[in-house]
Amino acid sequence: MEEKQKTTIVLFSGDYDKAMAAYIIANGAAAYDHEVTIFHTFWGLNALRKDEPIKVQKNFMEKLFGWMMPRGADRMGLSRMNFGGLGTKMIKEIIKKHNAMPLPALIDLAKEQDIKLVACQMTVDLLGLKEEEIMEGVEFAGVAAYLGDAAEGRVNLFI
Amino acid sequence: MEEKQKTTIVLFSGDYDKAMAAYIIANGAAAYDHEVTIFHTFWGLNALRKDEPIKVQKNFMEKLFGWMMPRGADRMGLSRMNFGGLGTKMIKEIIKKHNAMPLPALIDLAKEQDIKLVACQMTVDLLGLKEEEIMEGVEFAGVAAYLGDAAEGRVNLFI
């Protein structure tokens, strides 16, 4: 039996369009039977946040960061032409018209395809996020786990 | 006969400097006899736009996006220190003084070196670009074609 090809993506960006690109490539690779990991770090973690407010104990700085960062994929903005959210709204409208998949649907598809969604433990801590705020089915791991996967892959992207 | 090494770059960015980096790496790889593909998606598509206005049928949103996005590589701006275009102008001046290649020349060189320039069909549609607006010699393809190339490559970058 041939071993599965491994594909990894570090999702650093908190931009809607960049996260879309990451999840489209990841879902494509999974459809081609690659074993895919998306390692979410820094602002990319926001894509994994639950969209409802979660009651957790936080210090002042953690509260501040939690409040300023978007709560979930649907609240993220474009990397350019965002215009205070208007551009993002327009892109979502266009995605709908083209029967393409918006980001939250792409994330759901990734889960269905058993793409491994990982939250970088170190940056979860730095940004003051709590496990309860992260959606179900996400693993918490560090750079060592990422490198273990990436060292066996060929398509390893940083987005 | 040894097979050629494959190198792929996803050019997502619409920034002049990032596109320069992408094309410098691509041209370098082609000079070392790699088989190189640049897959242009989202704002990276602007590097492939013809610089003259093209008469095409567009709806309101497509017109708006087409009007707001730079028409061709030479109109793109720096990712930082752009200062409303002044920084980009300065960098172009410096590039000239150093006899380095500006972005449009790097794209021409890529074509001469048979680098495969691909426009992501899905994002061409989302951003409302029409085939007539894209320069000659560009292929239109999807994430599957990209993954086919990348899965056989070692240097696979997302820029």
Add this chain to the structure above:
Amino acid sequence: MEEKQKTTIVLFSGDYDKAMAAYIIANGAAAYDHEVTIFHTFWGLNALRKDEPIKVQKNFMEKLFGWMMPRGADRMGLSRMNFGGLGTKMIKEIIKKHNAMPLPALIDLAKEQDIKLVACQMTVDLLGLKEEEIMEGVEFAGVAAYLGDAAEGRVNLFI
């Protein structure tokens, strides 16, 4: 004897958080005995600048760029939520509280682990930086040297 796995990172970004991600991955890979190269180009070169002002002969444009770009890793800002430096200050505070490593310490660790730090000669020239302004132990090389390393690696990232 098995050959060492090669890992390369192109550090294009001049953002504190992106450079942190680059150096954390690089240091992790070195700890797993990979042979690691970080190729600094464009704004990523700022991470290699000495933090004290260096007396060098520069023309007007070189002075201007030199003056506008951050002098060393500690002066770089976040890619988002920078708020004129306040966000960066907060993150540094949090890093300290969590006993995590700030960027300058990550760079020192990289040197201790024999990670090859390279400054892209072409962009050093374009941005008007002088060799005397770059920290000790950094090599100057071009895209050919980068590709030589990357072509033998599997984890090749552009950050």
